[in-house]
Amino acid sequence: MSDIALPLERRSSDGPRQMALFRRLQRTLLKNGVWQAVRKSRLRIGLILVLSLMIWGGLYGLFREGFVFLRNLETTVPISFYIIELLFGMFFLVLTGLLIFSVGIFLHESLFRASETRYLLTTPARADQIFGYKFREAVFFSGWAFLLLGSPLLIAYGIEMRADWPYFILFLPFLVGFLILPASIGALGCLLIVDLFPRHRRLVLGLMVLAVVLLGVVWLVYLFYDARSEGLSEAWLQKLLNHLRPSQWWGLPSRWMTAGLMSAAHSRFDDALFYLALVWSNGLFAYLLAAWTAGRIYRRAYNGVNSTGGSRTANLIDKVLRAFANGFDRLAYLLLAWTDARTRLFILKDLRTFRRDSAQMAQVLILGGILFLYFINIRWLPHGQYADYERTLIGLMNVAVIGLMMATYTSRFVFPLMSLEGRNFWILGLLPISRERLLLSKFAYAAAVTVTIGLGLATISEVMLRLAWPIVAVHLLAVLVLSLGLSAISVGLGTYLVNLKETNPSKIATGFGGTINLLVSLVFALTVIVLAGVSTLLYFADPNLLEPETVLRVRWWMGLSVAVLCLTGMAAVILPLRLGIRAFRRMEF
Amino acid sequence: MSAMIELHDVSKFYGDKLAVDGLTLTISRGELFAFLGPNGAGKTTTIKMLCGLLFPSRGTIRIGGYDVQKQGDLARQIISYVPDQPFLYEKLTGREFLEFIREMYGMDPVSGRRRIEELIEVFELTSFVDDLTESYSHGMKQRTVFAAALLHQPEVLIVDEPMVGLDPKSQRLVKDLMRREVARGGTVFMSTHLLGDVEELATRIGIVHRGRLIGCGTLDTLRKQAAHDGSLEDVFLRLTAEEEPAALAAKEAS
Numbered sequence: 001m002s003d004i005a006l007p008l009e010r011r012s013s014d015g016p017r018q019m020a021l022f023r024r025l026q027r028t029l030l031k032n033g034v035w036q037a038v039r040k041s042r043l044r045i046g047l048i049l050v051l052s053l054m055i056w057g058g059l060y061g062l063f064r065e066g067f068v069f070l071r072n073l074e075t076t077v078p079i080s081f082y083i084i085e086l087l088f089g090m091f092f093l094v095l096t097g098l099l100i101f102s103v104g105i106f107l108h109e110s111l112f113r114a115s116e117t118r119y120l121l122t123t124p125a126r127a128d129q130i131f132g133y134k135f136r137e138a139v140f141f142s143g144w145a146f147l148l149l150g151s152p153l154l155i156a157y158g159i160e161m162r163a164d165w166p167y168f169i170l171f172l173p174f175l176v177g178f179l180i181l182p183a184s185i186g187a188l189g190c191l192l193i194v195d196l197f198p199r200h201r202r203l204v205l206g207l208m209v210l211a212v213v214l215l216g217v218v219w220l221v222y223l224f225y226d227a228r229s230e231g232l233s234e235a236w237l238q239k240l241l242n243h244l245r246p247s248q249w250w251g252l253p254s255r256w257m258t259a260g261l262m263s264a265a266h267s268r269f270d271d272a273l274f275y276l277a278l279v280w281s282n283g284l285f286a287y288l289l290a291a292w293t294a295g296r297i298y299r300r301a302y303n304g305v306n307s308t309g310g311s312r313t314a315n316l317i318d319k320v321l322r323a324f325a326n327g328f329d330r331l332a333y334l335l336l337a338w339t340d341a342r343t344r345l346f347i348l349k350d351l352r353t354f355r356r357d358s359a360q361m362a363q364v365l366i367l368g369g370i371l372f373l374y375f376i377n378i379r380w381l382p383h384g385q386y387a388d389y390e391r392t393l394i395g396l397m398n399v400a401v402i403g404l405m406m407a408t409y410t411s412r413f414v415f416p417l418m419s420l421e422g423r424n425f426w427i428l429g430l431l432p433i434s435r436e437r438l439l440l441s442k443f444a445y446a447a448a449v450t451v452t453i454g455l456g457l458a459t460i461s462e463v464m465l466r467l468a469w470p471i472v473a474v475h476l477l478a479v480l481v482l483s484l485g486l487s488a489i490s491v492g493l494g495t496y497l498v499n500l501k502e503t504n505p506s507k508i509a510t511g512f513g514g515t516i517n518l519l520v521s522l523v524f525a526l527t528v529i530v531l532a533g534v535s536t537l538l539y540f541a542d543p544n545l546l547e548p549e550t551v552l553r554v555r556w557w558m559g560l561s562v563a564v565l566c567l568t569g570m571a572a573v574i575l576p577l578r579l580g581i582r583a584f585r586r587m588e589f
Numbered sequence: 590m591s592a593m594i595e596l597h598d599v600s601k602f603y604g605d606k607l608a609v610d611g612l613t614l615t616i617s618r619g620e621l622f623a624f625l626g627p628n629g630a631g632k633t634t635t636i637k638m639l640c641g642l643l644f645p646s647r648g649t650i651r652i653g654g655y656d657v658q659k660q661g662d663l664a665r666q667i668i669s670y671v672p673d674q675p676f677l678y679e680k681l682t683g684r685e686f687l688e689f690i691r692e693m694y695g696m697d698p699v700s701g702r703r704r705i706e707e708l709i710e711v712f713e714l715t716s717f718v719d720d721l722t723e724s725y726s727h728g729m730k731q732r733t734v735f736a737a738a739l740l741h742q743p744e745v746l747i748v749d750e751p752m753v754g755l756d757p758k759s760q761r762l763v764k765d766l767m768r769r770e771v772a773r774g775g776t777v778f779m780s781t782h783l784l785g786d787v788e789e790l791a792t793r794i795g796i797v798h799r800g801r802l803i804g805c806g807t808l809d810t811l812r813k814q815a816a817h818d819g820s821l822e823d824v825f826l827r828l829t830a831e832e833e834p835a836a837l838a839a840k841e842a843s
Binding site: 017018021024025028029032033036115116118119121122123124125126199299300302303306307308501 | 603643665685694721
């Protein structure tokens with residue numbers, strides 16, 4: 001043992017004291033951040049509040065309408081209670097999965113890659129206390145969107161069910177308590193994966209995500225097969241509801257949340273409190289287990305992650321991955337032959353960063369893969385039972401799904417591109433290439449990815465649905481406009497609202513600029529979808545039932561909506577890029 | 590003199606690449622040990638193992654008698670690490686950061702705050718210590734990090750490239766402080782490429798090359814080992830070049 005006398009009045013560091021210290025640190029960081037924002041960026045804070053309120057209000061209205069619809073349905077089909085129970089179950093089950101993965105991925109970055117934890121690990125801070133500190137941060141970042149989504153849903157439900165006032169107090173501890181269990185499972189999974197597979201942790205995570213997604217896809221395909229045999233009937237609805245029953249298994253937190261909230265809404269407060277205790281006790285137990293595990297393996301896992309690399313003999317997985325990556329680069333090089341050499345270099349740099357970012361690749365492959373499987377399976381829809389009009393509507397919905405997926409993708413991955421140049425930004429400023437070209441190369445990169453994936457998926461959907469060619473043309477045009485417009489919005493606003501201090505792309509995407517970008521992207525996507533929808537619906541106006549003058553007017557409106565669609569696309573490309581170029585020119589390095 | 594830093598047959602692999610190869614070294618209380626080596630020689634890896642960030646693949650490291658791997662929390666109580674890229678919370682003021690460190694090391698509030706005021710004065714932080722650290726220059730950050738590192742009066746101070754980005758006045762300040770730390774019985778382990786500073790400050794010098802300790806002792810000892818009575822720069826180049834005969838031949842030819 002050491003013979004060293006500890007100087008001053010130093011005491012051995014104990015867990016509760018460190019926990020209190022880290023809590024104080026978090027409070028001070030938050031207080032200073034908010035205070036600084038209030039002093040320096042009042043407009044930004046105001047915008048965030050107004051936009052959050054708008055989103056909250058919009059969601060509340062949507063959910064309220066949904067519950068009114070279900071209550072009205074009760075008069076004809078007396079199963080609305082059953083439907084709400086299953087929908088709540090599915091809502092919380094899906095959120096459980098999303099929270100597990102989002103907290104796990106967030107913690108991977110903050111526990112194993114961040115300079116803050118590298119510093120803390122050299123201090124006497126205990127491993128479980130560092131974990132607890134970063135865990136609270138992860139729950140905060142992953143959970144705020146859940147609260148923004150969950151609170152209007154549950155308030156709308158309570159008002160529609162005319163719940164007593166205790167319900168409106170109880171739903172909040174339900175929501176907050178619900179976050180802890182999936183977050184703890186995600187954290188535990190992250191620690192174990194990193195500890196057991198330090199070198200191939202990303203691959204293992206990718207395979208796990210893929211397995212979950214495949215299970216979901218198999219289940220969806222199974223539903224479609226049922227739809228094929230039954231058609232859209234009451235029996236089909238009953239079958240669908242039966243398929244959702246697993247979300248109500250007694251051992252799942254989705255069941256505890258559903259049963260607890262519905263009990264509270266129906267003033268059965270004994271039951272509600274029992275389920276609330278179940279949610280919290282299981283969540284806290286899972287957290288304790290994760291923190292206990294972190295205390296034992298975090299430092300070892302950190303060592304494992306930071307001791308990989310430098311391998312001279314690549315194994316089979318490495319060789320396959322490397323061959324795939326080289327093929328990807330070569331293909332990209334060939335496809336970009338039409339660009340000039342400097343622009344091509346920049347696009348290739350971003351493409352390489354894209355393929356090396358496993359989170360990005362995984363999300364694109366998963367989202368793209370799900371849509372691909374779904375579109376491929378559309379051909380099983382019984383065409384006899386669905387009129388041309390209904391199939392066209394399905395096609396339009398598919399365009400909407402592609403648009404919304406692309407809006408999410410560009411906001412998450414394209415918007416942070418400029419900010420991620422970060423401390424190397426001065427290099428860009430000094431390069432012998434104009435700033436316009438730099439920005440346009442980012443746009444070309446984003447557009448190349450979105451156009452390829454978007455048009456590819458849309459073409460499969462349209463072919464599988466066997467739609468009429470004018471409809472196919474309008475839908476493909478809409479997807480093209482969406483791809484180009486969303487890419488330009490994210491590149492332009494990403495430059496205009498650049499955040500050079502942040503190195504974590506998730507934080508850039510969920511920050512102020514990222515939120516504005518997402519909202520603008522969603523508004524643009526919805527505008528394009530509505531315009532495409534107008535053309536699509538007008539196509540079905542039957543000339544035999546209309547006056548010749550009206551037919552002419554309908555055709556004119558169709559043409560006008562297509563023209564407006566094109567003009568909207570052009571505006572969405574030109575305006576944000578000009579805004580970005582102007583901001584880029586003014587930037588100092 | 591009691592041993593404060595002991596490395597016994599320490600090796601470290603990154604995958605199958607050997608970064609540190611059988612390093613054995615003992616540094617006593619009151620020594621300022623300079624750790625030199627070309628880029629990629631294994632200096633930072635050794636420092637990371639001393640701080641407990643990385644574990645040795647083989648061998649043991651003891652700081653103040655505590656095994657860094659088995660009694661890490663105790664070992665880290667008596668060390669301070671100043672990396673070449675200092676970390677500070679951007680949304681804390683310098684004073685808040687120092688308070689955080691005071692509490693992290695469990696120091697008494699009254700004497701701890703007295704010491705904070707002392708260090709603010711010594712490192713001349715008064716004019717900016719109540720501003721958020723995101724507004725600090727590199728030198729201001731480095732001075733704040735040094736103040737934080739010395740706050741709990743560590744037994745072992747580990748510094749990686751301490752002079753990078755510091756102006757001459759701050760460099761002098763840091764050198765004086767390291768001397769003072771050694772004079773009060775502390776141990777300083779310093780990795781640097783500034784050989785002039787090493788000649789000026791170090792009581793002993795270790796030269797690491799390709800993960801192996803190829804020379805260790807006072808400047809005179811190293812001169813004898815290199816059979817060369819020149820500056821530390823000449824000695825360093827000769828010793829590291831001896832490991833690479835081809836490189837040495839090329840150098841002499843030129």
